[in-house]
Amino acid sequence: MLSYLLRRLITSIIVIFFVSIGIFWLLHVVYPSPARAVLGLRATQFDVNTWNQQNGYNDPVIVQYFRYMGRALTGNLGFSYTLNQPVLALLKQRAPRSIWLSGISLVLAIVIAIPLGVFQAFITYSMPSFFLGLILIQVFSFSLPIFGFEASQSNNVFSIIGDWHDMTLPIATLTLTSVAAYSRYMRSASMDVLAQDYIKVARAKGLPERLVMIRHLVRNASLPMVTLIGLSLPLLLAGNLIVEELFNYNGLGLLFFNSLQKIDYPTLLAYTLAGAVLVVIGNLIADIALTVADPRIRLA
Amino acid sequence: MATQLQPLDIGRAPEGGDVGPVQTGWQLAFREFTSNRLAVIGFAMLAFFILFSFVGPLIYHTNQSTTSLTLANVAPSGAHLLGTDGNGFDELGRMMRGGQSSLEIGAFAALVAIFLGALIGSVAGLIGGLLDGFLMRFTDAFLSVPFLFVVLIVAVKVGSPTVLTLSLVIGAFSWPVPARLVRGEVLTLRERDFVLAARTAGSGSGRLIVRHLLPNALGVVIVNVTFQMVDAILAVSYVGFLGFGLHFPNVDWGDQLSNSIGFLEDGYWWQIFPVGACIVLTVMALNFIGDALRDAMDVRLRRR
Numbered sequence: 013m014l015s016y017l018l019r020r021l022i023t024s025i026i027v028i029f030f031v032s033i034g035i036f037w038l039l040h041v042v043y044p045s046p047a048r049a050v051l052g053l054r055a056t057q058f059d060v061n062t063w064n065q066q067n068g069y070n071d072p073v074i075v076q077y078f079r080y081m082g083r084a085l086t087g088n089l090g091f092s093y094t095l096n097q098p099v100l101a102l103l104k105q106r107a108p109r110s111i112w113l114s115g116i117s118l119v120l121a122i123v124i125a126i127p128l129g130v131f132q133a134f135i136t137y138s139m140p141s142f143f144l145g146l147i148l149i150q151v152f153s154f155s156l157p158i159f160g161f162e163a164s165q166s167n168n169v170f171s172i173i174g175d176w177h178d179m180t181l182p183i184a185t186l187t188l189t190s191v192a193a194y195s196r197y198m199r200s201a202s203m204d205v206l207a208q209d210y211i212k213v214a215r216a217k218g219l220p221e222r223l224v225m226i227r228h229l230v231r232n233a234s235l236p237m238v239t240l241i242g243l244s245l246p247l248l249l250a251g252n253l254i255v256e257e258l259f260n261y262n263g264l265g266l267l268f269f270n271s272l273q274k275i276d277y278p279t280l281l282a283y284t285l286a287g288a289v290l291v292v293i294g295n296l297i298a299d300i301a302l303t304v305a306d307p308r309i310r311l312a
Numbered sequence: 313m314a315t316q317l318q319p320l321d322i323g324r325a326p327e328g329g330d331v332g333p334v335q336t337g338w339q340l341a342f343r344e345f346t347s348n349r350l351a352v353i354g355f356a357m358l359a360f361f362i363l364f365s366f367v368g369p370l371i372y373h374t375n376q377s378t379t380s381l382t383l384a385n386v387a388p389s390g391a392h393l394l395g396t397d398g399n400g401f402d403e404l405g406r407m408m409r410g411g412q413s414s415l416e417i418g419a420f421a422a423l424v425a426i427f428l429g430a431l432i433g434s435v436a437g438l439i440g441g442l443l444d445g446f447l448m449r450f451t452d453a454f455l456s457v458p459f460l461f462v463v464l465i466v467a468v469k470v471g472s473p474t475v476l477t478l479s480l481v482i483g484a485f486s487w488p489v490p491a492r493l494v495r496g497e498v499l500t501l502r503e504r505d506f507v508l509a510a511r512t513a514g515s516g517s518g519r520l521i522v523r524h525l526l527p528n529a530l531g532v533v534i535v536n537v538t539f540q541m542v543d544a545i546l547a548v549s550y551v552g553f554l555g556f557g558l559h560f561p562n563v564d565w566g567d568q569l570s571n572s573i574g575f576l577e578d579g580y581w582w583q584i585f586p587v588g589a590c591i592v593l594t595v596m597a598l599n600f601i602g603d604a605l606r607d608a609m610d611v612r613l614r615r616r
Binding site for chain 1: 449450452453454455456457458460461462464465466468469546549550553554556566569570573576577579581584585588591592595
C-alpha cells in the first residue's frame, strides 16, 4: 500500500515535470517574450532586444524554464504587465470566487447525480454550458424576472455566498452541465454493480430491495464518483471559463479570458501551469481516496 | 436405476435452437446497431444536419457576402425564414454556413486525433518496453494539459484561424484518449495466435500494425471517432463562443451564437436559439450513434 502510494507520487512528479516543460516550451514558441507588451508598440527593435537581454528572454528555453520554476517554488509567478500586479496576487484575489462557484456546483451536481444514476431514471446528455446558460437567462431573468443575468460583482466572498438573486443562474448552469456527465458515469457503474454476485446474494437472503440499493449498490457504484471528484479538482480552482465569461463573474476563468485578449503572457503561463499541476494532483488525490475507500485496492 | 441413453438422432434440430447461416462480427454489430432506435434517430439527425449544411445553401439561396444595416435584426418573415442577424445576413443561410465549418472541423479534428492516437498507441503497445513506458508517460503528460486553455492560447496566436488550422490544433491535443484505447487493445491482441502466425510468416512491425492489429482494434477506434467528433464540435463552439474562432466572413455555430448574445435582452430569439439548438442536436445525434456503436461492438451486451 505504502509502496504503491510512493510509486504513484513519483510518477506524478515526473508527469508534472514533463507537462510543465511542454507547456512552458509551447507558450515560449507562441509568445517568445512580453517585451512588446511592456515597452509598447513604438519601441524600436533595439529596445526590445535590450529588454529581452536584461530580463533573460534571450536565454535558451530550458534555462528560462528552470529559472521560472525556481522562482515559482518561492511564490514568484511573474508579473502581469497589463494589470500591473504580481500574478500570484491576481490568482489569490480571484481564487475564492471560482472556488465558491465551482465548489457549490460540484457538490450539488453529485447530490443530484447519484440518485439519478442509481435509479437509471433517464439517460442525460450534457448541453454546452453557454447555451444552457443562455436558456436559463432567457427564462428566469427576462421572461420571468426572478434572478439576475449577471453574477455578483461583490469583492467580499461572504456577500457573494449570500447573494442568491445573482448567483443562482451561474450555479444552476454549472450544476446542470455536470449532472448530465456524472449521472451517466453513475448509471454505467450501477449497471456493472447490479451484475455482481454480491447483489444476487443480498437479494437471495431476502434483504428488502431498498436496503440492497442503499447498502450494496450505492456504496459500490459511488466508487467511480471518487475518481470523478478528483478529476474535477482543477475545475474547482481553475474556475469555469465559459460560465464565468457568460455571467461576467470575476473569477479565475474571466482572468484567463481577459489575459487572452490582451496577451498577458505571464498570467497565461502561470494559469495554464497551475491548471496542469492541479490535473495531476487531482488524479493523485483520486487514486489515494479510492485506495482508502475501496478495500479491494488497498489489499491488492 | 441406470437410465437408458437415447440413441443420437442426427436429423433432429440441435438443442441450442435452429442453426442459421454464420454471421460475421461486423454483420452482428450492424444488426445490433440498426435495431437500436436511438441509433437510427441519431443517424437520421446527423444526416439531416449534413444535408442542411452542405445541400441547404444550394436550395435556399441567401446573400452571405455583403452586409446591410437596413436589413439588420429583421424578425422572421417570408423573405427571411429565421430573420436576419446584426449584420443583415439571413440567419438560416448563416446557420447552414456555420454548420459547414462546425461539421468539417468536427470530422477533421477527429481524424487527426484518431490518426495520431492509433499510431502512438499501436507502436507503444506492440513494441512495449522502454518505448512503451516513454510514450505512455508522454500521453499522461498530454492528458494533464488543460485542453481548452492551450487550444485557446494557440488559436489566439494563429490570429485568423481557418477550418484547417483549428482542426489541427484541436486534433493535436485530443489524441491521448484514443492512444490509450488503441494501446490497450493492441496489448491484448499481440498475444493472440494470429499475430504469432503473422510474425512467423515474416511480417515486420509496420505490416503487423497496419494489416493485423489496427483492423482488429477498429471497433474501439470507430466508437471513439464519434466521441472525438462530439468533443471537437463542442471545443470549436467553445472557442467560437469566446470569440477566438473563425473570422468574418467565415463563421461557425459558436461564433454565430456569441455574436448574438448581446441581442438576448432585445428579444431577438431567432439569432440565438435556433443556432444553439443546432449545436445541441448535432452533439446529441453523435452521442446516440456513439453509444449505440459501443453497445453494438460490445460482445457481452450482444443478443444472439
